[in-house]
Structures are given as C-alpha cells and as structure tokens.
Amino acid sequence: MSTTNFTREAWLHLYRALIRQCSYLPDPIARVQMQAYILDRFRRSAAEEKELPLLRQQALRKSALSELSLLNRANDGYIKPLEKVLHLAYGRRGKRRHDLIEAFIPPAKKGAHPVTDFSDGWEPPSHMVALLKAQNHNAMITLLNAGLYVKETTPSIPSENIWGKPLSESRRMNIRSRWYTKARGNMFPPLPDKELKLLEGLILGTTPWTPPKRRKPVETSPTHVDSDINLALFLEKGPQKGDTFEKYADGRPHIITRRFMQRLWKRLSCLIPRVKWDTKTRKPIFSWDVIHRGPKLAVLLEEDLASEIFGGVDAAGKKIKDDKPQIEDSQSN
Structure with a gap:
C-alpha cells in the first residue's frame, strides 16, 4: 500500500477510464445517469479539501476501481453487472432510487427532512401506502429476486407492552419512525414519464437502438522477455493446464x-410501477408489467359469423335439444 498521496494524473486517468466505460454502455439512460453520477462523485470529493487524507x-x-470493474464487466455482456447498472440508472437501487422517492414523497418544507414528528395522530402518506400495497401484490419482485419487500403497509403498534401496561409515547414514536424508514428504503418509486416511454419504446423496438462501438485495445507483440519468463515458469513448475471455465x-x-x-429491459420494466390517478377518489392506481402475458381469451367476431358458430347453443354453452319426435322405421330387420 502506498504511503504517499495519489497524483493528479493518476486521478485524471481513473476518471477518464470511468467516463470511457460509461460511453460504452448499451442503454441510453444508463450512459447519461452513470456519467452524471461519476462526475458528481469526483466534484464532491474535490470540493472536500484541497489535499484529502491518505x-x-x-x-x-x-x-x-470497483465502479470501473462493474462498468467493464457490464460492457463485456455479463448479465448480473449489466442488470445492476440498469437498476442504478433507472432508480431501482442506489442514490437515484432515493432521489425518486424524495420526488414521490416530498417533505412538508423545502430542504427539510421528510418526516420529523411521529407523535400520536401521525399517519403515512396515502399514496405511499397505496404503492406499498401494490408492491406486495407484485409477484415479479420475488420472481426477479429484487429483494425489496415490506410486509406491513402501515405501522403496527401494540396496545400493551410485555408487562401488560400501555405502550409509552416514545415507544410508539420509535415504532412509527422505524417503520417509515424501512418502508421508504424498500419502495420502488415511479419513473419519470419521459424515461418510461423511452424504456417501453426500447422494449417494443419502436425506439432506434444500435450497440455502441468500443475502441479497440492496442495489441502489443510478445517480447523476448515474456518468452524468457514463460520458460522459467515451465522449468520451475512444469507444464501448466490449459484454459478452463473457472x-x-x-x-x-x-x-x-x-x-x-x-x-433485460423487460425484466427491469417489471420493477417500475405505472401510475394512474383516479379522478373521483383522487387516489393513485398502480399497475405493473409482467414478463409473459397469457393468451387472449376473447376474439372479436362479426355478428353474422358469430350466429353461425354459436347456432344451436344456449347461453350456458349447452347444445339445444330438438323437441321434434323422431320417425322410427317400422320395418324390422
């Protein structure tokens, strides 16, 4: 481990490598969001002090370096790193998810903490409870192993403690505070309409998309030094095994x-709620996307064609019996 401060050139080299990997990302929103995130991190770190402690x-x-490794593996086509980058960019985890939650549940005063008073009479926001209920009914969250789940959509406060005495006010406030913190940390907030339309266009193929072109690495020819090292390793450890799937x-x-x-976009879409506001009740209605939709159970037919297909069948779907007596053949065999 180095005992001297890192040089400005070393930080600049690392910054350029991160921005370069962001430009290779195959998702348009991920390219913008990850570049903005890295730029913000470097600016905040530079503004802390002129010379940061070692x-x-x-x-x-x-x-x-961890972010650089994540971006590099995502651009190489590894599914888990690429999904993680998409979740970070679309606010399914990380800092942007908290920013979207702040926009969905704004604080009472600008610049203040969302909630500071959890005394008796406090109730969580109605649209927050509605989202938690809709999220609990979304089976795709468990199927995709998203890991965010809130069992109780409202704080459960017992009437008595373990000694059979009424619960104190401070205890009730702590229960509400912990529930609110946990609920906010496990929410999937809605996405802005512009980004949601772009995502749906990418899934349906209506939005043009081309894979980003990556800069080819500089190929270096093997030198005599490398061959001498390989020969030394062969004489010391013997022949080595070939490439494996390790x-x-x-x-x-x-x-x-x-x-x-x-x-990947379809899996991501299943974690983004769609919001529609009911004009009568003035409450939000949340819906979720699914990976596979079932077949249609109804087919539109013209009236003339429908009468031909369902002729002789009653409303219950049973065949109508003919009440006319059948003529029996009087001749016996």
Whole structure:
C-alpha cells in the first residue's frame, strides 16, 4: 500500500477510464445517469479539501476501481453487472432510487427532512401506502429476486407492552419512525414519464437502438522477455493446464444485441410501477408489467359469423335439444 498521496494524473486517468466505460454502455439512460453520477462523485470529493487524507484517498480509489470493474464487466455482456447498472440508472437501487422517492414523497418544507414528528395522530402518506400495497401484490419482485419487500403497509403498534401496561409515547414514536424508514428504503418509486416511454419504446423496438462501438485495445507483440519468463515458469513448475471455465463460474460474457437487451429491459420494466390517478377518489392506481402475458381469451367476431358458430347453443354453452319426435322405421330387420 502506498504511503504517499495519489497524483493528479493518476486521478485524471481513473476518471477518464470511468467516463470511457460509461460511453460504452448499451442503454441510453444508463450512459447519461452513470456519467452524471461519476462526475458528481469526483466534484464532491474535490470540493472536500484541497489535499484529502491518505486513508480517504485510498477509500475513494477503491470505490472508483470497483465502479470501473462493474462498468467493464457490464460492457463485456455479463448479465448480473449489466442488470445492476440498469437498476442504478433507472432508480431501482442506489442514490437515484432515493432521489425518486424524495420526488414521490416530498417533505412538508423545502430542504427539510421528510418526516420529523411521529407523535400520536401521525399517519403515512396515502399514496405511499397505496404503492406499498401494490408492491406486495407484485409477484415479479420475488420472481426477479429484487429483494425489496415490506410486509406491513402501515405501522403496527401494540396496545400493551410485555408487562401488560400501555405502550409509552416514545415507544410508539420509535415504532412509527422505524417503520417509515424501512418502508421508504424498500419502495420502488415511479419513473419519470419521459424515461418510461423511452424504456417501453426500447422494449417494443419502436425506439432506434444500435450497440455502441468500443475502441479497440492496442495489441502489443510478445517480447523476448515474456518468452524468457514463460520458460522459467515451465522449468520451475512444469507444464501448466490449459484454459478452463473457472473464470466463467460467476457468469459469462454475452454479445450485446437488441434481443439480449430487450430481455433485460423487460425484466427491469417489471420493477417500475405505472401510475394512474383516479379522478373521483383522487387516489393513485398502480399497475405493473409482467414478463409473459397469457393468451387472449376473447376474439372479436362479426355478428353474422358469430350466429353461425354459436347456432344451436344456449347461453350456458349447452347444445339445444330438438323437441321434434323422431320417425322410427317400422320395418324390422
């Protein structure tokens, strides 16, 4: 571990590498959001102090290298890293999810904490409770292993404690505060309409999309030094085994095509609620996308064609019996 501060050139090299990987991302919103996130991180770190302490620099460098590895693997077509980047960009996790929650449940006063008073009489926002209820009925969250779940849509406060005495006011306030913090941390907030339409266009294929072009790495020819090192390793440890699938144990790279991205976009779409406001009750109605939709059970037919198909069948779907007596053949065999 280095005992000297990192140079400005080293930070600039790391910043350019991160921005370059962001430009290779196959999703248009992810490119913009991840670039803005990295730029904000570097600006905030530069504004802290002119010379950051060594431990702080090491922590920031470790975080930046982790982000660079994530972006690099996402651009190589690894499914889990690419899904994580999409979730970060579309606000299904990370800082942007908290920003979308702040927009969905704004504080009472500008610049203030959303809720500071949890005394008796406090109730959670109605649209927050409605979203939690709709989220609990969305089976795709569990199927996709999103990990966010709130069992209780409202704080459950017992009337008595373990000694059979009424619950104190401070205890009731703490229960409401913990529930509110947990509920806010496990919400899937709605996405802005502009980004939602763009995502739906990418899924349906109506929005044009082309895979980003990556800069080809510079190929270096092997030198005599490398051959001497390989010879030394061979004489010391003997012949080595060939390539194995060990590096693909946690996934393998994929060629990023539109079909490959449509599957990921569809999975992401299942975690984004659609909001419609009821004009009568003035309450939001949430709906969710699904990966596979069932077949249509109804077909539109013309009236003349329908009478021919369903002729001789009653409303219950049973065949109408003919009441006319049948003429029996009087001749016996």
